[in-house]
Amino acid sequence: MTLDPDAADGGELERYELRERLPYRFQPNRRQAVQLLGAGMMLAVSVPVAAQQRRGGGGRGPQRAERLSERFHIGTDNIVTVLTSKVEVGQGSRTQLTQAAAEGLRLPPEQIRLVMADTELCPDDGGTAGSRTTPANVPRIRAAAVAARQALLELAAARWNVPPEQVRLADGQFVAHGDQRVTLGELASDADFAERWSREAGGGPDIAASEWTVLGTTLPNVKGRDSVTGAATFPSDVRRPGMLYGVVLRGPSLAARLQAIDLAPAEAMEGVTVVRDGDFVGCAATTSWRARQALDALAATARWEEPEQPSVATLFDDLKRTAEGGGGGRGGRDARGNPDSAFQQAAKRLEAEYTIAYIQHAPMEPRAAVAEWTDGKLTVWTGSQQPSRVRDQLAEAFRLRGDRVRVIVPDAGGGFGGKHSGEQAIEAARLAQAAGRPVSLRWTREEEFTWAYFRPAGVIEVRAGLNADGGLLTWDFTNYNSGGSALESSYLSEHSRARVQNSQSPLRQGSYRALASTANTFARECAIDELAGLAGADPLEFRLRHLPDGRQKDILSAVARKFDWHSKVRSQTDGRGVGIACGTEKGSYVASCAEVEERDGELRVLSVTTSYECGAIQNPGNLLNQVEGSLVMGLGGALFEEILYERGRILNGRFSEYRVPRISDVPELIVDLVNRPDLPSVGAGETPIIAIAPAIANAVFQASGERLRSLPMKLSGQRTAT
Amino acid sequence: MEREHRLLVNGREHRVTTDPDRPLLDVLREDLELSGARYGCGEGECGACTVLIEGRATRTCITPVSDAQARAITTIEGLAQGDTLHPVQQAFLDEQALQCGYCIPGQILRAVDLLSAGGPPSRESIVAAMSEHICRCCNYPRILAAVEHAAGLAPATPQTGAES
Ligand code: FES
Ligand code: FES
Numbered sequence: 001m002t003l004d005p006d007a008a009d010g011g012e013l014e015r016y017e018l019r020e021r022l023p024y025r026f027q028p029n030r031r032q033a034v035q036l037l038g039a040g041m042m043l044a045v046s047v048p049v050a051a052q053q054r055r056g057g058g059g060r061g062p063q064r065a066e067r068l069s070e071r072f073h074i075g076t077d078n079i080v081t082v083l084t085s086k087v088e089v090g091q092g093s094r095t096q097l098t099q100a101a102a103e104g105l106r107l108p109p110e111q112i113r114l115v116m117a118d119t120e121l122c123p124d125d126g127g128t129a130g131s132r133t134t135p136a137n138v139p140r141i142r143a144a145a146v147a148a149r150q151a152l153l154e155l156a157a158a159r160w161n162v163p164p165e166q167v168r169l170a171d172g173q174f175v176a177h178g179d180q181r182v183t184l185g186e187l188a189s190d191a192d193f194a195e196r197w198s199r200e201a202g203g204g205p206d207i208a209a210s211e212w213t214v215l216g217t218t219l220p221n222v223k224g225r226d227s228v229t230g231a232a233t234f235p236s237d238v239r240r241p242g243m244l245y246g247v248v249l250r251g252p253s254l255a256a257r258l259q260a261i262d263l264a265p266a267e268a269m270e271g272v273t274v275v276r277d278g279d280f281v282g283c284a285a286t287t288s289w290r291a292r293q294a295l296d297a298l299a300a301t302a303r304w305e306e307p308e309q310p311s312v313a314t315l316f317d318d319l320k321r322t323a324e325g326g327g328g329g330r331g332g333r334d335a336r337g338n339p340d341s342a343f344q345q346a347a348k349r350l351e352a353e354y355t356i357a358y359i360q361h362a363p364m365e366p367r368a369a370v371a372e373w374t375d376g377k378l379t380v381w382t383g384s385q386q387p388s389r390v391r392d393q394l395a396e397a398f399r400l401r402g403d404r405v406r407v408i409v410p411d412a413g414g415g416f417g418g419k420h421s422g423e424q425a426i427e428a429a430r431l432a433q434a435a436g437r438p439v440s441l442r443w444t445r446e447e448e449f450t451w452a453y454f455r456p457a458g459v460i461e462v463r464a465g466l467n468a469d470g471g472l473l474t475w476d477f478t479n480y481n482s483g484g485s486a487l488e489s490s491y492l493s494e495h496s497r498a499r500v501q502n503s504q505s506p507l508r509q510g511s512y513r514a515l516a517s518t519a520n521t522f523a524r525e526c527a528i529d530e531l532a533g534l535a536g537a538d539p540l541e542f543r544l545r546h547l548p549d550g551r552q553k554d555i556l557s558a559v560a561r562k563f564d565w566h567s568k569v570r571s572q573t574d575g576r577g578v579g580i581a582c583g584t585e586k587g588s589y590v591a592s593c594a595e596v597e598e599r600d601g602e603l604r605v606l607s608v609t610t611s612y613e614c615g616a617i618q619n620p621g622n623l624l625n626q627v628e629g630s631l632v633m634g635l636g637g638a639l640f641e642e643i644l645y646e647r648g649r650i651l652n653g654r655f656s657e658y659r660v661p662r663i664s665d666v667p668e669l670i671v672d673l674v675n676r677p678d679l680p681s682v683g684a685g686e687t688p689i690i691a692i693a694p695a696i697a698n699a700v701f702q703a704s705g706e707r708l709r710s711l712p713m714k715l716s717g718q719r720t721a722t
Numbered sequence: 723m724e725r726e727h728r729l730l731v732n733g734r735e736h737r738v739t740t741d742p743d744r745p746l747l748d749v750l751r752e753d754l755e756l757s758g759a760r761y762g763c764g765e766g767e768c769g770a771c772t773v774l775i776e777g778r779a780t781r782t783c784i785t786p787v788s789d790a791q792a793r794a795i796t797t798i799e800g801l802a803q804g805d806t807l808h809p810v811q812q813a814f815l816d817e818q819a820l821q822c823g824y825c826i827p828g829q830i831l832r833a834v835d836l837l838s839a840g841g842p843p844s845r846e847s848i849v850a851a852m853s854e855h856i857c858r859c860c861n862y863p864r865i866l867a868a869v870e871h872a873a874g875l876a877p878a879t880p881q882t883g884a885e886s
Contacts, residue, residue, distance in 0.1 A: 088822075089822055090821035090822025090823070090824075090859045091821070092821070218818075220815070220818055221818060221820060221823075223823070224815050224818070224820055224823075225807075225815065226823075227814075227820045227823030227826050228798075228807065228811040228812075228814050228815050228820070228823075228826060228827075228830060229758075229798065229799070229801075229802055229807070229811065230756075230757070230758020230759075230797065230798035230799045230827045231758075231799075232823055233757070234757075234760070234824060236757075236760070236761065237751075237757035237760075239755065239757075245752065287740070287744070287748060287752055287753075288748055288752065289740075289741060289744045289745075289748055361858075362858055363822075363858055364760075364762050364768070364770060364822065364824040364825050364856065364857065364858040364859070365760070365762075365822070365824045366761070411822070411823075412822065413760070413822045413823075413824030413825075414821075414822045414824060414858050414859060416858070442761060444764060445762065445763045445764060445765070621818050622818075625818060625821055625859075625861060625864060626821075628860070628861070628862075628863045628864070629821060629859050629860045629861055630860075631860075632860035632862055632863075633858075633859075633860045636860075654763065654765060654767070655762075655763045655765070655767035655768055655856060656763075656765055656767050660856055660858065661860055661862070662853045662855075662856060662862075663849055663852045663853045663855075663857075663862040663865060663866060664849050664850070664853040666862045666863060666866075669863055
């Protein structure tokens with residue numbers, strides 16, 4: 001399947017997500033369909049609302065110029081409300097989009113408020129994925145804000161009958177001749193306001209980074225105070241009058257099918273609503289405790305059929321065995337020369353295989369939704385990175401027109417690419433439909449670890465060769481299953497090939513922070529290190545020799561300087577080592593150096609230095625948070641995160657069994673943010689994660705002589721790092 | 723069997739009739755509408771559900787409501803004095819120790835407990851206390867800076883240099 005790289009999200013989602021079907025098939029609710037369409041008609045197929053409702057140029061539908069009135073509301077309190085379908089899941093989009101609007105309007109950020117991710121109110125800027133908010137939405141909102149400011153200046157000028165150039169904005173008010181003043185709110189009640197506000201929002205001149213006054217500075221998180229006081233309302237915190245708490249029955253293994261169940265014991269419990277609809281079984285009650293008791297009563301009567309299911313022991317064989325072959329996917333990208341014959345002729349050869357485990361995003365807030373039906377219309381508050389996709393799924397599941405479904409995403413507790421789906425919304429809505437009251441549903445941690453999709457596992461094969469003078473002659477790279485992001489190598493080689501083989505994934509898989517770039521960068525940077533060793537070259541020098549001039553090479557040089565690579569290499573003592581790696585993804589560039597110690601089979605990461613460049617920096621403080629967070633999250637995937645499963649059962653689906661990084665795991669971190677005001681800004685929530693694992697693996701080799709070729713890394717004789 | 727429980731939360735008395743085994747976390751969130759204590763694991767591993775009970779950081783997901791009877795409970799909602807944030811809250815804000823913010827109330831209350839012992843804690847004891855908590859945004863460098871800041875130690879200044 002080819003994906004459109006320019007789509008707001010499509011280009012960045014891996015193939016598997018686009019194939020997923022609805023998790024449930026519900027029976028048609030005859031009464032409700034009749035109410036919607038009038039007696040005598042029955043709605044058979046849901047209306048495809050996605051194309052219809054995508055607006056604002058962020059979606060993939062036909063583009064239509066948006067109007068100022070769709071993007072901005074001005075209140076009598078002098079606050080400008082900005083509307084966007086983007087979500088905030090901790091990456092700082094609310095703050096950076098506030099900056100973009102403030103910049104364009106030339107208003108202080110305190111006068112800007114964002115309404116995000118409400119499918120009924122907000123123009124569709126697409127979902128939140130692929131680091132697209134920074135490069136696509138910040139400029140769009142900034143340009144719209146410039147147009148809005150121009151419209152406001154003209155309104156003020158008309159009021160006083162002066163040319164617009166004589167109107168200034170000072171202290172959030174429009175001023176002319178020193179004593180003429182009008183507030184935003186007053187302008188918004190002008191008679192011609194509505195007409196001017198229906199003008200197109202796009203097309204205005206953009207503001208170059210050199211002119212920024214709000215962007216480019218560290219505006220603190222605009223919701224920070226709510227975070228530290230507990231006032232923030234996450235999806236799982238939403239309350240509605242008369243709300244019940246819902247739970248869903250899950251099978252004992254991933255492919256288990258329900259054969260029989262007795263609903264009577266749960267139905268006999270006071271105040272409990274029980275639903276069985278096809279494969280869906282759940283209950284709702286006045287407290288989650290009671291709902292859980294009812295569920296236990298149901299589970300005790302359930303009989304399941306369990307087919308033969310896979311185990312982690314055969315994972316990598318399974319992926320290679322089921323490879324579709326023939327290049328598949330984005331196969332054969334970047335092909336040059338004849339890698340097969342060049343490999344035979346090479347003076348020195350490397351053949352290596354790398355393996356990547358399934359891991360779980362485990363956002364701190366599990367999937368959660370509150371659903372409410374009012375007069376046949378459904379409203380769902382939920383933590384999802386894809387509000388309009390969830391709206392479409394709800395419309396399909398309940399056979400509703402898209403405009404009868406409203407999805408609102410309150411700022412949610414983490415995403416990391418793990419919240420692109422909306423099963424929790426469908427579950428809450430089904431229970432609310434049965435109960436006739438709003439229902440709140442929050443997955444347990446075990447559910448999140450078991451039933452949410454995983455970052456794809458993969459096997460990567462590298463076949464590469466050197467010519468007689470130690471230069472890279474041929475590079476052949478094949479990724480089984482984990483995906484095509486950052487598949488191409490930046491290193492110059494006369495012969496080369498990079499392929500993805502799609503396999504049958506034993507587990508449900510989907511996006512993750514930086515997608516497959518982590519796997520591909522790990523394999524490539526480890527292999528390049530081995531080749532440097534074969535060539536008898538310093539790993540930094542070998543890389544520099546083969547990289548073309550440009551941002552990748554610049555960032556590698558930057559980290560080498562910051563870390564003081566050559567003197568660190570010289571000063572290593574027994575059991576210690578340093579490693580280096582670099583990579584690029586989604587238009588930004590990262591390079592990391594790591595220093596590790598290996599003693600008695602135990603591995604310790606002492607320090608990590610990272611240089612990172614993503615164009616013009618929009619908010620240095622938020623960027624630092626994103627880079628540090630990515631690095632530490634990457635440490636988990638590098639050293640200990642791994643989903644274990646046996647015959648369809650997840651064996652380590654809780655935090656006591658699945659280790660994630662804690663504060664005690666954090667090495668000394670040095671982050672070097674390289675600002676390029678001359679270049680467009682690109683997103684930074686993902687790419688900094690990709691270079692830390694290979695930097696550590698390469699350092700381990702220097703420390704112990706052992707090449708670690710799996711994620712997570714395992715020293716021989718020792719399963720986990722400390 | 724349901725029973726009446728007397729709960730003292732943020733200086734107010736509540737009477738809640740409920741099952742004594744029900745987790746305090748659920749009672750706070752569902753009955754008292756205090757949602758700053760949050761669910762992260764339900765097994766005492768992540769600290770998202772932390773409140774102070776008689777000043778000590780306590781995980782409410784594994785505390786039955788009956789154990790909390792008649793003991794002074796402080797949730798994140800009760801930590802500030804009116805509009806004035808507690809110094810630990812202020813330090814988290816000053817150091818921008820928050821990304822999604824979901825784990826932050828629990829982290830703050832743990833730090834309040836740690837710092838109430840008196841005397842500036844060592845970095846080791848800060849790391850030991852805070853490693854009871856999980857932040858999946860992995861905002862740990864800022865969290866460490868915030869707790870050190872609150873403890874009156876020199877904060878670990880962000881090691882970053884913006885170059886053109
Ligand atoms: S929810 Fe209580 S410790 Fe995790
Ligand atoms: S700030 Fe997101 S989990 Fe800690």
